[in-house]
Structures are given as C-alpha cells and as structure tokens.
Amino acid sequence: MLKQIKEGYVKCERHNGVMTIEFFHPQSNSLPGALLEAITHEIHACGNDHDTKVIVLQSGGERAFCAGASFDELLAVETIEQGTQFFSGFAHLINEMRKCPKFIIARIQGKCVGGGVGMAAAADYAIAADGADVKLSELAIGIGPFVVGPAVERKIGLSNFGSLAIDATQWRDAEWARRRGLYAELHSTVTGMDESIAHLASHLAHSNPEAMALLKQTLWKGTEHWDQLLPERAAMSGRLVLSAFTKTAIQKFKKK
Template identity: 65%
Template sequence: MIEHIKEGFVKVDREHGIATIEFFHPQSNSLPGKILDTLAKEIYSEGLNPDTKVIVLRSVGEKVFCSGASFDELSIINSEEAGLKFFSGFAHVINAMRTCGKIIIARIQGKCIGGGVGLAAAADYAIACEGADVKLSELAVGIGPFVVGPAVERKIGLSAFSQLTIDAVTFRPADWARRKGLYAELHPDVAGMDESIIRLSTTLSHSNPDALHELKTIFWKGTEHWDELLKERAAISGRLILSEHSKAFIQRFKQKLS
C-alpha cells in the first residue's frame, strides 16, 4: 500500500513474516504531520498483524535517513494547540514503536537529524552504515528534543544525550553513535548493512513470536508512563515554537532554501 502525501509517502511491504515500512519526503525525508500520522498507524497495525513477525523501518534515498520535523509545517504553527498537535505526531510514532509488540529493526543509511535520531533510538535494533552521522538540532531552532528525548536518553544515556542536545549544530560521526549504543551495528557500506538486515530480519521471522513479544515488553519496561509523558513534552515544544527566536530561525532557514 502506498499513501501519497503531497510528494511524500509511506509504503508497507510484507514478505515471509517481515513487514518493511518505508517513508519518503523530498525535503531530506522530513516528517510533516500526515507522514507522522501514517507511520504511527502502520507501525501499530503491523503490531496487530499476526502474520508479521518483525518490522524493518527504512527511508528512501542515500544521504539522509530522516531530517526531523518539517520546517514548512513548523512555520505555520500559530497557536499552542496547533503546536501540541504537530509535536504529538512524533509522540505517537515513538509510542507506536514502543508498544507495537514486534521487534523493529531500523535501516539507517544516512544522516539522522532531530526527530530522525528519535526514530533510530526508538527502534529495538538499528543497523547503520558509514555516513549515518547524528545531530539533535532542536535547541538551535529555539526548542529542544523534548519529545524524542526520552527515547534517545534511554538508548545512549544521559551524558551522551546531553552532549547531543547542548551542541545542537555539530554532527557526531556514525562511529560515535555506535559506541554510545544508538547503533547496534555500523557497516562500511550499504551492501554490508543491507546484508546484515536481511540476515537478522530473516532469523527473527523464524523465531518464536511469543518469545519476541515477551522480550519487547522487557526491553521497554519502565516506559509505561510515556503516553502521558510524551504528550506533556509535545506541549512544551508546541509552546516554545511560537517564540520569536524560533520564528526568526525558521525564517532564516527557509530563506536559505529559496
């Protein structure tokens, strides 16, 4: 199934117990609200599908896995309610990944920025290749990684999360992300990365689904309050994005692209 969203889409392919969820947006795989909503829906749906044993999350292209929030949509947020609604989209995706009951492998073929780091962190097992550098750019925008923060901190620890958050303009190399635990594997090229993803997803598709479900529950123990927590965090971002600092940054950013 392909749901076209403006020029982007979310696509789901199923084969031999492996559900591959692929997303795309022409602006460096950014995430407008409709793509976020569709991603959350499809992840949740595959969690309920008895034929799906494992999920592979991937994006289209080579250089960027995901660049985070859509600046087109950030620029038109004009109220705290609208801000809450937009940033809740990230909360819904992370919570869907957390609660779907299926192991999620993330294919990280390129840079992760902002919310893209959150997607990598919310995956149960991220496999990347060289060039998949990471940056939490939210503070530079005038907000902070409030919604994705719990997932990132859970995966790499408070110290590394703080480093990414405070220095919001510097990419950390992919090997840094591997050493901190964001990536489970780092391969020198795409071919090696894809070979490992095929190997692992095929192995998991033949594993006991009840065992995988129990393991997923254990992996995410202690996050049962995230439905409410991430909503509260979305409200913080939704308020801060209305600041003059954020509006000025977004305007400058869009002028660079024009």
C-alpha cells in the first residue's frame, strides 16, 4: 500500500507477519503534518491487525533517517492553535508507537535530527548503520525538544538528553548513540544492518504475540501519563514557534 503525501509518501508492505512502514520526503525525510498523520495512522492500523506480528519503521533514501519537523510548515504557523496542532502530530506519533501492542524495530540508515531522534527513541529496538549521527537542534531555532524529550530521556537518561538538548548544534556520532542506549545495535555497513533487522523481525514474527504485547507493556510501564504530558509539551512548542527569534532562526537554517 502506497499513500502519496505532498512531495512524499508512506508505503506499507507485509511479508510473513512483518509489516514494513516506509516514509519519505525529499527534504531529508523531514516531517510535515500530513506525513506525521499518515505514519501514525499506519502504526495504529498495524496494532489492530491480527496478521501483523512485528513492525519495521524505516525511511526512504540513504543519507538521512529523518530531519525532524518541516521548516516550511513551521514558518507557516500564524497562531498558537496552529503551532500546537503541528507539534501535536509528533505527540500523537510517539504515543501511538508507545501504545502499539506490536514491537517496532527502527531502521536507522542515516542522520537523525529532532523528531527523528524522538522516533528512534520511541521505537522498541533501533538498529543503525555507521553515519547515523544524532542531534537535537530545537534550541538552536528558539524552541526546545519538549515533545520528543520524554522518549529520548527514557532511552538515554536525563544527563545525556540534557547534553543533546543544550548543545543543540553539536552532532553526536552513531557510536555515542549506541553506547547510551538509543541504538540497540550499530553496524559498519547497511547490509549488516539490514541482515540483523531481517533476522530479528523474522524471529519476533514467530514469537508468541500475547507474550510480546505483555512484555511491551512492561517495558513502557510508567509512561501512561504521556497521553496528557505530550500534548502539553506540544502546546509549549506551539507557542514558542511564533516568536520572532524562532522565525528568524528557521529562515537562516533554510538558507544554509
């Protein structure tokens, strides 16, 4: 199944119980609202699909896994309500990944920025290739990683999350991310990464679905309040994106 989004797509394909959800956008796999909504919808559908045993979440292309929020849409925000609605897309996606009863394996073939780091953190198991460096750039454009923060902090700890959030212009390499738990595995080649993903996904597809769902509930215990927390965080970002500082900073980033 292929769902076309303006300038991008979300593509789903199931094989032997493994559902692969692939998203793509020509601007380094950035995430406009429609793309966020489509990914969230597909993860929800997979969670309710008896024939889907495990999900592989990946992006198209080779260079970037995800560049985070769409700068074009951020610049178009004119009201707090619009800003909150846009960032709520990230809140809904992370909460859907969290609550989906199927394990989600993230295939991280390239760099992750902002919301991309949040997606990697919200996955149950992330497998990456060399070059999958990470950065939380939100503070550099006048907002902050408020929505993705709980997922990233849960995965790598408050201190490491703080380092990423405060030094918002600094890339951390993929080995840094692996050592701190954002990536469960790091491979020197894309081929090695894909072989590992295929092996794990096949194994999970033949495991007990009830046991996996209960294990996922156990691993995410203590996050039940995120249904309220993440929309509150979206409102914080939605207000900040209206500032003159943020508008100017985004324009500068777009010109680079």
